[in-house]
Amino acid sequence: MQIIFLILKHDISWCKNLLVFAFVFFISSIYAQTGIPDKEISVSFKNIPLEKVINELSGETGMDFSYNPNAIPVDTVINYSCKNKKIQLVFEEIFTGAGIQFELIGNHIVLKEVNADLPAIEEKIEKKYTISGYIVDGASKEVLIGAAVYNPETGLGTLSNNYGFFSITLPAGRYTLQTSFLGYAVGSRIIELNSNQTWDIDLEPVQSMVEEVVISSINREELIFNSLAAQTKVEPFEIKQETAVLGETDMLKSFDNLPGISFQSDGSSYFFVRGGSRDQNLILLDEAPIYNPSHMLGLFTPIIPEAVKSATIYKADFPVEYGGKLSSVIDIRTKDGNMNQLSGSASFGLVSARMSLEGPIIKDKSSYFLSFRRSYFGWLFKLTSPNLRDMFFTDFTSKVNIKLTKKDRLFVTLYHGQDKFLAKTSDNLVNGLEWSNTSFTLRWNHIFGERLFSNTTFYSSNYNYFLHTDYDRGFNWNSKITGTHLKSEFTYFLNPQNRVKFGAKFGGYFFNPGNYSDPNISDELTVSEVNSAEFILYGGNEHTLAEKFLISYGLRINNWSDFGEAFIVQYRNHEPAKVDYYKKGENYYSRAMLEPRLSLSYKVATFSSLKASYNRTVQNVHLINNSLSPFNSLEVWLPSGPNIKPQFSSIYNVGYIHAWPEKAIDFSVDFFYKTLQNQIGFIYHSKMLLNPFIEGEIRQGNGKAYGFEMALKKTQGRFTGQISYAFTRS
Numbered sequence: 060m061q062i063i064f065l066i067l068k069h070d071i072s073w074c075k076n077l078l079v080f081a082f083v084f085f086i087s088s089i090y091a092q093t094g095i096p097d098k099e100i101s102v103s104f105k106n107i108p109l110e111k112v113i114n115e116l117s118g119e120t121g122m123d124f125s126y127n128p129n130a131i132p133v134d135t136v137i138n139y140s141c142k143n144k145k146i147q148l149v150f151e152e153i154f155t156g157a158g159i160q161f162e163l164i165g166n167h168i169v170l171k172e173v174n175a176d177l178p179a180i181e182e183k184i185e186k187k188y189t190i191s192g193y194i195v196d197g198a199s200k201e202v203l204i205g206a207a208v209y210n211p212e213t214g215l216g217t218l219s220n221n222y223g224f225f226s227i228t229l230p231a232g233r234y235t236l237q238t239s240f241l242g243y244a245v246g247s248r249i250i251e252l253n254s255n256q257t258w259d260i261d262l263e264p265v266q267s268m269v270e271e272v273v274i275s276s277i278n279r280e281e282l283i284f285n286s287l288a289a290q291t292k293v294e295p296f297e298i299k300q301e302t303a304v305l306g307e308t309d310m311l312k313s314f315d316n317l318p319g320i321s322f323q324s325d326g327s328s329y330f331f332v333r334g335g336s337r338d339q340n341l342i343l344l345d346e347a348p349i350y351n352p353s354h355m356l357g358l359f360t361p362i363i364p365e366a367v368k369s370a371t372i373y374k375a376d377f378p379v380e381y382g383g384k385l386s387s388v389i390d391i392r393t394k395d396g397n398m399n400q401l402s403g404s405a406s407f408g409l410v411s412a413r414m415s416l417e418g419p420i421i422k423d424k425s426s427y428f429l430s431f432r433r434s435y436f437g438w439l440f441k442l443t444s445p446n447l448r449d450m451f452f453t454d455f456t457s458k459v460n461i462k463l464t465k466k467d468r469l470f471v472t473l474y475h476g477q478d479k480f481l482a483k484t485s486d487n488l489v490n491g492l493e494w495s496n497t498s499f500t501l502r503w504n505h506i507f508g509e510r511l512f513s514n515t516t517f518y519s520s521n522y523n524y525f526l527h528t529d530y531d532r533g534f535n536w537n538s539k540i541t542g543t544h545l546k547s548e549f550t551y552f553l554n555p556q557n558r559v560k561f562g563a564k565f566g567g568y569f570f571n572p573g574n575y576s577d578p579n580i581s582d583e584l585t586v587s588e589v590n591s592a593e594f595i596l597y598g599g600n601e602h603t604l605a606e607k608f609l610i611s612y613g614l615r616i617n618n619w620s621d622f623g624e625a626f627i628v629q630y631r632n633h634e635p636a637k638v639d640y641y642k643k644g645e646n647y648y649s650r651a652m653l654e655p656r657l658s659l660s661y662k663v664a665t666f667s668s669l670k671a672s673y674n675r676t677v678q679n680v681h682l683i684n685n686s687l688s689p690f691n692s693l694e695v696w697l698p699s700g701p702n703i704k705p706q707f708s709s710i711y712n713v714g715y716i717h718a719w720p721e722k723a724i725d726f727s728v729d730f731f732y733k734t735l736q737n738q739i740g741f742i743y744h745s746k747m748l749l750n751p752f753i754e755g756e757i758r759q760g761n762g763k764a765y766g767f768e769m770a771l772k773k774t775q776g777r778f779t780g781q782i783s784y785a786f787t788r789s
Contacts (some may be wrong), residue, residue: 066280095163096120097149103140109157113170116153120146124171131159139244142316155235155247184595189255189509189552191226194219194238197261200423202399202745204369205292206240206262214606215555221392222468222504224512226552238262241294241774254507257465283603284609284662288670288712289374289729291317295367297774304775307410307514310367310391311342311352311360318768318785319374320387321728328353329358332374333733334764334789335386335708338682342389345458346471347498350522350540354452354478355434361476361496364431364454365415367406368394375712375731376658378674379560379599379613380548385678385708385735393472396426410434411452420648425461429456448481448489459626466506474498481530485773489530497521510552519543524694536748539571540680540696545594561598561612572683572695575749585749590622591698593679599656607662619679619725622646630702630755633742648675648700652677652707663715670714670729678706683753685741695747702754707736723775728767735762764789 088107089122101120104112110133113124115581135157141149149681154161154170162169201769204221209216210227214236219225229237231253237245243262250256264276279367293313311328323329329337342349344362352360371389374383381388394417401418420427437450454476461469474497481491498520505513519542526536544566551559599613623641630636641647658672681703714729737759766787773779 066701080303081215092620095122095150095168097145097147099145100149101141101142101144102250104137107137108134109133109159112139112153117151122146123167124170125167128363130172130501131170132157139282141244144263148511151247152244152250155249156245159234160249166230186231187228187554187690188252189228190236190252190258191224191255191506191509191552192257192259193223193260194225194240194260195223196243197263198397198399200396200426201368203262204242204392206238206243206260207282208260209237209239210234211237217552217555217558220512220550222391222512222514224504224506226510226512228510228552228554235521248318250514256382257509262382283666283716283718285669286668286716287373287378287611287659288376288672289319289731290713291372291374293370293372295364295369296596305328308364309360310362310364310370311389314372314389316781316783317372318770319766319787320372320786321785323357328691329355332387332634333731333766334762334787335733335735336682336739339384339386339678339682339708339711340682341381341384341387341388342391344391344474345393345470345500345518345519346516347472347474347500348383348542349474349496349498349519350520350696351494351496351524353646354454355444356475359452361454361474362391363413363415363430363432363456365413365456366393366428366479368392375610375729376670377656377674377676379615379656380562382595382597382615382617382654382676383678383680385676385706390683393456393458394428395429395470396458398423398426398460410436413454414653416483420459425459427460428456428458430456438789444482445774446483449479449491450481452478454639458530458533461642468504470500470502470504472498472500472502488528488608490527491530492524492526494522512550512552513547515547517545522694522696534575534577536573536575537571538573538693538695539569541569542680543567551662556603559598560599560600563597564593564595566593568593568680568698570698572660572697572698572753573748576642586751587626589625591679593620593622594618595678609660609662611656611658611660613618613656615650615656617654617677617679618649618651619699619705620646620647620650621698626753627701628752631757636750650699650705652705666718666720669715670712670716672712673709673710678708681706681739683723683739683747683757685747685756686747693747697754700754703739704737704759705755706738710733723773725774726770728769730767731765733764736765738762762789 086598119514123704159170194203206219208225217225217227238260243264315322319333321331342352370391396417403416405414405659411432411434415430417428432454434451452529457473459471477495479493481489500518502516521541524538529536546564548562568591572586595617597615601611604608624643626640628635628638654675656674661669679699683697711732716727718725742760768785770783772781
């Protein structure tokens with residue numbers, strides 16, 4: 060192998076440089092070949108000077124390099140590793156990351172400065188083009204949420220959305236685009252932007268988690284500036300590091316370490332956010348709500364940690380696409396499944412056993428993910444309690460991910476969780492408790508052109524509770540809520556300074572507030588069942604001003620309606636006065652409501668940002684439960700209507716975020732003030748079961764909550780942890 064050095068001194072004229080370059084080109088043409096070999100290599104460089112890296116690449120690839128050591132940074136230290144990656148991609152990631160342009164001339168790779176021979180980017184160019192695509196894990200092809208795409212020349216960048224899609228529009232020219240994500244090697248590529256282009260990016264995960272992971276400053280800068288006030292993202296590996304009750308790792312209970320979130324008691328899964336009630340938290344599993352997040356009367360929660368890809372918590376400044384609850388939104392995304400290879404895991408604890416399996420259906424085209432958990436401590440109790448018939452909980456999560464075309468993807472998610480506790484009485488009757496959560500989601504992603512991304516979702520979610528008095532003969536008290544919706548959301552990447560979101564959602568609910576079932580008696584209702592419908596329109600924009608200001612604004616229009624068949628009690632001074640009967644499909648209640656959103660972000664420094672936000676939310680689905688017990692799964696749900704007013708909340712939040720990426724340390728502080736209207740309360744000794752006048756037991760009033768939260772967190776390295784403090788008064 061030979062390395063040809065073009066030793067060009069600074070006092071040599073450009074004509075001589077050109078002659079020498081022509082000579083090298085002529086010599087290299089003798090060894091001409093068709094191009095860079097289309098083969099894969101594996102390399103690893105840690106704190107290696109660029110000059111030595113070039114020598115090793117020459118030996119590894121069999122290609123000659125030509126460069127001027129005075130014109131490129133040969134002393135730059137390179138940290139890079141890859142496994143089975145194309146030579147072309149390795150060159151792009153190493154050299155462009157070091158600010159070097161490479162070009163194949165004959166059998167030589169000629170290296171020169173990125174700015175050499177590059178056309179200057181004019182300040183005003185009418186023609187603009189878009190680069191768009193998906194950012195995925197290079198090993199499993201899982202889409203990466205919140206990965207950064209950044210152009211250092213213009214200072215413009217963007218983040219991938221919840222489906223890994225990104226789009227950035229720039230004037231025509233040549234650019235270096237860098238991509239980064241926490242826990243992944245930084246990627247870089249030179250783009251000749253003279254037309255709209257599709258670029259699907261594979262980021263390689265860092266192989267070893269023992270050594271300190273280098274966090275990309277690009278990704279941190281974008282995340283800090285674009286993050287919303289009081290927003291927290293929880294990574295799956297952080298959940299697995301948390302201490303667990305009886306060895307049962309629990310995602311929702313790991314939130315107990317976050318400021319502003321408090322659980323009802325030790326061991327309980329019911330939590331409160333910033334002074335709100337426990338039914339004011341919207342828990343989404345792949346966009347479908349989970350109504351009761353508990354197992355074993357609240358000792359455990361239903362989300363299997365191995366199934367989680369990401370979890371984001373919003374305590375204020377809700378994105379415009381979210382609504383329906385007043386205190387928080389917890390957006391949980393499940394794994395898509397490995398498109399390249401089959402893998403799985405299994406674990407056994409004191410409480411339950413769980414397993415997961417994932418792999419390709421058609422390699423690089425479709426994949427599946429399965430996760431299952433079942434408790435087995437009921438078998439132990441049966442040894443000492445012969446009257447115990449069943450005592451267990453179970454969870455099942457499955458997902459299918461299909462690439463239909465380059466612009467179309469399909470996701471199907473199914474979740475089912477169940478608890479059962481049955482025992483024989485002295486008169487040989489079997490009674491007990493049983494409840495379940497079930498959700499189904501079908502999502503279709505489509506890209507229109509280069510800038511318009513759409514997600515259409517159909518989902519259904521169900522919570523069913525049984526209080527069995529005679530299980531074998533079907534005597535039970537039953538409470539139920541079912542919601543089915545269709546929504547379509549669009550994101551238009553207008554330019555790097557504007558990201559527009561708009562969409563619509565339509566759906567219906569069925570409420571059974573609790574009736575006793577007797578197989579010998581049909582069509583007898585003590586408490587009226589209710590059917591409701593909601594229609595929502597929303598839109599908003601994220602607008603970056605002068606590179607340091609980000610303003611987000613939006614509006615939701617919410618229309619709620621109740622329909623028969625139902626009977627509604629009219630009250631006078633909280634006493635029943637009259638009963639009205641409505642036919643099937645007859646509308647007897649309707650109300651339209653507005654939910655404005657506004658937030659500001661100011662970049663104080665590269666890794667510092669001030670946040671301020673206001674959002675108004677409305678809640679039309681209410682939990683009717685006066686129990687003070689932290690271990691109680693009995694829940695009755697009712698909608699807004701003639702006797703129950705919608706609940707409203709206005710949240711004001713001011714915060715500050717600062718990060719030290721090289722040390723993997725983040726600091727945040729938030730001050731908030733929240734007003735609450737029409738909060739649900741109950742009279743003393745109110746009756747919740749088999750009460751046709753249950754709405755007369757309710758009292759509604761106003762409230763407020765205020766306080767501050769602060770957190771200092773170290774996420775990488777040999778020592779990790781978090782110190783947080785919160786003060787809340789409500």
